[in-house]
Every structure is written in structure tokens, then in C-alpha cells.
Amino acid sequence: MAKLIDEKLLDEAAHWLARMHASDFSASEQAALVQWCTQSAAHAQVWRCAQHIKRQLHEVPSSLGMAVLNRPASVTNRRHLLRNTALTLVAVPVLGWLTSQSLPWQAWSADYRTAKGQRRTVVLADGSRITLNTASAISASMRSDARLIEHYEGEILVETAHNAVYQHLPFIVQTRDGQMQALGTKFIVRQHEQGTTLSVLEGAVRATPAHLEQAATVHIRQQLRFTGHALGATTALDTHAGAWTQGVLYAENMRLEDFLRELGRYRNGVLHCTPEVAGLLVSGVYQLSDTDRILHLLAQTLPVRLQMRTRYWVSVVQA
Template structure:
């Protein structure tokens, strides 16, 4: 493969994400194994990785720039990856975007106290009879006696605990609850006990069976949805009458790569119990339950289409 080959932006972006994950979790053996699998799967993956090392390696003392700034620079450098030209292009990036290029860090979530990779779950002992479990792609920080959810989703179970989310603070008393960050709001489901939600605009007490969306200016009670919010802690994805497109968005949180469907099958309904640790089997089961076919160009790109 030619060094000047134009790489797809998706491949470059994925390589950058791998690099950032490794910077934040250098000793994670499983993460290294997954990266090696990705590099071996497609020559373009390996080429993107080598190019990225050549650019990122020039500034070992500084964090790698984020994807939005690095992708254009990599594209310009594709035809000539000499050290001199790469330095020149990065200098142009500095002139155009300011000195932040070399000081931009990886997303704050990757620098958090505790982080999980895609598909990983992790259990932490909070002491005093409480524990916290991180779901896939999640990050939490410890601030004294308070835990801060930076991204993703956690299950908290125990006597007394306090977890801050983006829009408020949740205090549990003999409570078991799931707290998840979504676009524009935080979501909490209570399975047991009592949880007090405190925000700048008021407080709310939740009991077992309650669920709430916490946004910047209001709290909204949630009804029962198609997704079991607690099943992931048992390694399961349990759904009831969920749209296929929504199911794939949820399942996609637990696997690397892109997972989507054609608009023609997006509104098909699906119910069932799926094992999160067996993503390939999960996808095969979809084709047994619905009139669809699975199209896999690579293990990193999967699309669901109508059955023909």
C-alpha cells in the first residue's frame, strides 16, 4: 500500500481514538490486544496507525491533539510524511488554530480517576457497604466523599452514597440506582431505597420504581421505556418492543466500530434478552427475530438491511 494513499476519515479518527485511549490506559493489556486486532484486520488500519505515530511521536512530552484538529493535518501530510514536512504542517496548524494544538489534551473523561473502555464493565468498592459499577465507555472521578459521573453510566448500590452528575447531585439511602449521562440531560432510575436529587432549581425525592430526567432547568418524570436500565450490570441487554434503530444505538455502545441499519428496517420492533459479552451472537440473533440480513464489510462496519 502506497504511503500516499488517501485514508478514509473514519479510519483516521478511529486510530486517533485508539491512541488517546492508550495514553489514558497505558497498562491495560486488553486494550492493547483489541488495538492489535484492529491493526491486523485491514492494511489501512495499520497505515493510519503508523502515520499517527509519526505525527504524535514528535511531541511525546505533549498530549496528542484531538481528532478535529489532527485529521486535517494528517490528510495534508499523507503525501509526504517526512519529519520536516510534518513539523511544518503542524506549525501551520498552530498558526491557524492558536497555540492550543500542542496543549490540547485528550477528552477529560479519558483522564478521569476510573474509566472503562468500550464493552468493559468495572466494579468499585465505595466503602461503608456501598459499591459502584461502571458500564461501557464510562468515567468517574472521586472528589472527597462524592463521586462525579463524567460520562457514560453507573450503577450505585449501598447504604449511603453521593454521586454528582452533569445537572445535579444524587444522594442515596439504602438505595440501588442507575445514573446515565445522555445528550442534554442526566437520567436516573431507582430500583430500591430512596434517592434525593438536588439541583440549582429544586429538589426531588425518588422511591423504588421512579425514574427522572434531569436537565439544566427542569426535572421530568420518566415512564417505563423499552430498555431494562439495570440489566447491563448482569451482562444483559433486555428490551421490550424497541425500535431496531434504537436497539442498535444501544448495542453499539458495547462494541467497537460502526453499527447501523437502513431506514427501511429502522422501525421494526424487537423484544428479547441479549448477552453483552457476545456481540457477534447478538447480531446473529437479530436476523432470527426479524426479516433482516446482516452485512459485515469488516468486524468494525456492520449494517442491517431488509431481507432479500
């Protein structure tokens, strides 16, 4: 299987993986990276592996990681890491990844974005308010046929306005999985690796998958998970779906593994637990402004302890 991985592509991907994090990464380099990624399915596969590594490392800060990545000798190390990841993913089809909604450079050029752990509220030309959760990116445009929000990654809260100048234009949020049209409403859209979750707080929203000739209208206090090819069942809204807008993470009998995965959205670095403690249940209301404190609270209230290689590499293990 190793013969399927081109050494030259691994070297080139390793180079781009380092360059894209550099402070002097230019617009011309970005365009060159886009061209490189789209040369062939093989290029796309190797870059997908690079992006997988980036997600697994949860964007370790440049002060720890990028200095090492930029050393000339580390190209070989990055190539080995890319090869190992590629071998685990080589059987996964890449055609879906090649659709425009999933390509990472769109998020780079987004109109509005947030870093990990950051929240931001923007007011659009029509008076609508968009609140971006951690690690989120959108672009917004007032077109002649619609008010369009292109949602590239993360999670947003949408509060539509009723400006008379724009009210005749449909308000649409577009993700890689499809589009959602607001019917005078307040709602949350969250993108997952597989699928989009729509949570309606007020009014109603019509969701249409990208590759399905079928739509579903989601009403107040309802939520829906869908992909580009399928609509899930409409269920009762999680009463704490919007807790993040207040800087709060709410847990009620949540498995520790799931809790840490959610907490990891707001914290730089690697955060995980061992299988022995993964099923422990977590309940409480946690302030996201201090994730270190949350971890120490877990160690005080559960039979676990923290193994911290650095602040950015934390394992929760059995006490």
C-alpha cells in the same frame, strides 16, 4: 461558511485526534491538549467536531484506524473530515460544552473506568459498591463534607453502604447535569448526550439540576430524566433497567434502530441500519458477551441481512 473554519486549527485538531489515541500519549501532552482546547471558542468548536467524529466511529480499534491516522499524509484527510463535520455543527453554541463537567480530559484522568463492552465493580472506602457499565468513568473521594462520586460518562449502579464512620456524610453523585444525593439506597445513573437518567431500585434519591433552584425526590421503582436546566416527569421504573449488571440486553417491542443504538454501546465500531428496516420491532433477552451472535440472531428472526465491511463496520439492511 467554510471561511469560518481555520485551516491551522483543523491541522492542529487532526494532530491531537491522532496523538490522543497513541500508546505513548504522555501526561505532558494531555496538559498541552487541555491548554489548546481552552485557548478560544474556535479551538473548542473544532475539538468538539473531533470528539463528534470519535463518537460516530465508536472508537474503531487502533489496529484498524490509528495506523492510518498516524501517517503524515493523512493530516489532510483528517482536516477535510473535521471541516465537513464542523460545517454541520458550526451553528451550535459551544459555551455549554466549555463547562468543566463536559470536558473530555476529566474522563481520561478518572479513578475508575471501563472500556467498551466491559463491566467493573469497585468497593469504596466506606464499603459502598459502584458497578460501571460499558464505556464509563468515575472518580471517588471521601471528603470532610461528603462522599462524592464524579460521574464523567456512561452508566453506573450505586449501592450505598452504612458504615458508621462515614454514615453522617451525604453520598452524592455529580454529573454535568447536576447532583443526586442518596437517601440510603440503590440506584442507577446513566448519562446521555443530552441529560441524565436516574433510576431508583431501593430507597430514594434527591436530584438537583446544576442550574435550577429546584429538586425532585425519586422513590423506589421510579425514574427521572433531567438536564442542567430542567427536571422531567417522574415515571415508573423500567423493570429491566438493571439488566446490564447481569450482562443482558432486554428488548420488548423495541425499534430496530433503537436496539442497534443500545447494542452499539457494547460493541466497537460502526453499527447502524437503513431507514427501510429501522422501524422493525425487536423482542428478546440477549447476552452481551457475544454481540456478533446477537447480530446473526437478528438476521435469522427478522427480514434483514448483515452487510459487514469488516467486523467493525456493520450495516443491517432489508433482506
